[in-house]
Amino acid sequence: MKQFVSFVIKEAKHILRDKRTMLILFGMPVVMMLLFGFAITTDVKNVRTVVVTSQIDHLTQQAVERLSQSEYFTITATVGTPREAEQLIRSQQADMAVVFASNFASKKNGLQLIIDGSDPNMAQQWATYAQGILLNEELRVKSENSSHYTLHSTLLYNPQMKSAYNFVPAIMGMLLMLICAMMTSISIVREKERGTMEVLLVSPVRPLMVIIAKAVPYLVLAFIILVVILLMARYVLGVPLVGSLFWIIAVSIIYILLALSLGLLISNIAQTQLVALLLSAMVLLMPVVMLSGMMFPIESMPQVLQWIAAIVPPRYYIEAMRKLMIMGVGIGEVTKEVTVLAGMTVLLLTIALKKFNVRLE
Numbered sequence: 228m229k230q231f232v233s234f235v236i237k238e239a240k241h242i243l244r245d246k247r248t249m250l251i252l253f254g255m256p257v258v259m260m261l262l263f264g265f266a267i268t269t270d271v272k273n274v275r276t277v278v279v280t281s282q283i284d285h286l287t288q289q290a291v292e293r294l295s296q297s298e299y300f301t302i303t304a305t306v307g308t309p310r311e312a313e314q315l316i317r318s319q320q321a322d323m324a325v326v327f328a329s330n331f332a333s334k335k336n337g338l339q340l341i342i343d344g345s346d347p348n349m350a351q352q353w354a355t356y357a358q359g360i361l362l363n364e365e366l367r368v369k370s371e372n373s374s375h376y377t378l379h380s381t382l383l384y385n386p387q388m389k390s391a392y393n394f395v396p397a398i399m400g401m402l403l404m405l406i407c408a409m410m411t412s413i414s415i416v417r418e419k420e421r422g423t424m425e426v427l428l429v430s431p432v433r434p435l436m437v438i439i440a441k442a443v444p445y446l447v448l449a450f451i452i453l454v455v456i457l458l459m460a461r462y463v464l465g466v467p468l469v470g471s472l473f474w475i476i477a478v479s480i481i482y483i484l485l486a487l488s489l490g491l492l493i494s495n496i497a498q499t500q501l502v503a504l505l506l507s508a509m510v511l512l513m514p515v516v517m518l519s520g521m522m523f524p525i526e527s528m529p530q531v532l533q534w535i536a537a538i539v540p541p542r543y544y545i546e547a548m549r550k551l552m553i554m555g556v557g558i559g560e561v562t563k564e565v566t567v568l569a570g571m572t573v574l575l576l577t578i579a580l581k582k583f584n585v586r587l588e
Contacts, residue, residue, distance in 0.1 A: 234440035238414070242444055248410065256402050256452050260459045263394040271299045271349075271356050275320070277312045278305045279341075280327040287327050290361050294325065299356050309341060316343050323353050325361070338362075391464045396548035397521035399456055400541035403479065404486045404515055407449050409507040411490030414441055416503045438580075442487050449483045460552075469555030478551065478561065481568050482544045488575035489540075495582040515541045543567045 242248055278291055283305075294300045303321055306312050312324035321343075328337025340357055344350045415438070453476070460466040468475065493510070497503035516522060518532060519541040525533055536542055547564035550556045558565070 231436050231440055234437060235443045238441050239444040239447075242414075242448070252406060252410070252448055252452065253455070255406070256398075256456055257459070259398050259402060260395070260456060260464065263391070263398055271352050273298075274300045274353050274356075275303045275322045276300045276357075277315050277321045277324040278302060278327070279307070279309050279312045279324055280305065281307055281329050290325075290327070293360050294357070297356075297360055299360075309339070312341055316341065323357065325357065389465070391460075391466050392553050393549075394521075395456075395460045395464060395466045396545050396552055397519070399453070399479070399548055400482070400519060400545040401515045401521060402456065403449055403453065403483055403544075404489075404541050405507070405511055406452065407445055407483055407486035408490035408493065408511055409504065411442055411445050411487050412493035412497060412503040412507055413500050414445070415491070415494035416497050416500050420499060438491060442491070445487060445490075446483060449486075450480070453479050453483070466552070468552055470551035471557070474558045474561075475548065475551050478544070478547050478565055478568070481565065481572060482540070485540055485568055485572040485575060488572055488579055492575055492579040492582070495579060514539045518542065519545055521545060540568065540571050 242252075276294060278294075280287055283291075291302060295302045300323075304315065306315070309324065309326050312321065312326070315321040316324065323343065324341040326339035326341060328339075330337060338361060340354055342350045342353055418441075457468065457472075457475070461468055489511075490507075493503055493506050497506055514535075518525070518528075518536040518539045520536070521541070525536050525542065528536065543564040547561040547568075550561050550564075551558075554560075
C-alpha cells in the first residue's frame, strides 16, 4: 500500500511541476466558461429593427414603444415601405423589420415581420420574441371583448431564456471528457516514449496498481475542476443549481471514471504522445461538440447521426446535468442516463485493462 501511495504522490508531483499541463487543466475550464457564458451566446439582445408604417397612430406608437423598451430590440429607423426596409437589411444596416398595415389601428391586426434569415436559428428566435412583445398587448385588448383570444404562456426552468443554462452542463461534459481522457492517455504514453514504463511494470507493485496510481491524481484534479465549474456557473454566470448537489457530484464522478477509462484505452492504442493527442481530439472533440446535444438538438439530426449519437457518452451526462441542475429533478428521473454511463464505464474499463500489455512489445 505504501508503494501504491508513493506512485500516486510521484505522479501528482510530476503533474504539478508541468506548468503547461496545469495551464491546460485549470485555464481551459475558466476560459471556456467565460467564453460560452458571456461571449458565445444565443441570447437575443439589441436586434436592429426597422419600423415600416405609413402612419404613426396611437396603437402603432404603443407597439413600437414596447419593442424599443425591451432589452431585445433596438429601433434604428422608420421607413414608409417594405422595400426600403428590405434594402436596409440587405445592406446589413438592420436585422429585422416590423411592417404595420395601414388599417392596423382600426382592425388591431395586420403585422408582418421581415427578418434576415442567414442564421435560421437566430431568425426564429427573433420572430418568437417580437411576436410575443407585439401580440401580447393586442391579445389582451381583444380578450376584454371575447375570451376566444385569451392566451396564457409559461416558460419553465429558464424564464429569461439565458443560453448559459444550456451551455454550462454541456461545457461540463466536454471539459471533463477532454481533460480526463486526454491527460490520462498522454501521461501513460509518455512513460512508453521515455522507456520508463517497463521499469514501472517490473516493480513490486502490480501493473494494474501502476495504472490506477497514474489515474488517481487526474481523478482528484477532475473533481477540483468540477467544483470550479459549478462555482463559476452559480456565482459568475448566475446558473442555478436547483437539484441535489450530492447527486450532481455523484453522477459526475461516474462520468469522470468513464473518461479516465477511455483515456486508458487510447493509451493502449497510441505509441507516442502526438498520436494520443490526435486520437483524443478526433475521437472525443468532434463527437462531443457535434453529436452530444451540446450545440444541436439530437432529435433534429438525420437518423444515422442519431444512432451514432447514442454511443457518445457526453450525450447522457449532459442530459442528466440539465435535468439535475436546471430542472431540479430527483435521481429517479435520470436513471436511464446514469445506467448508460455506468455500463459504458464498466465496458471501457474492462476492454482497456484486457488490452493492456504487461510485457510491452
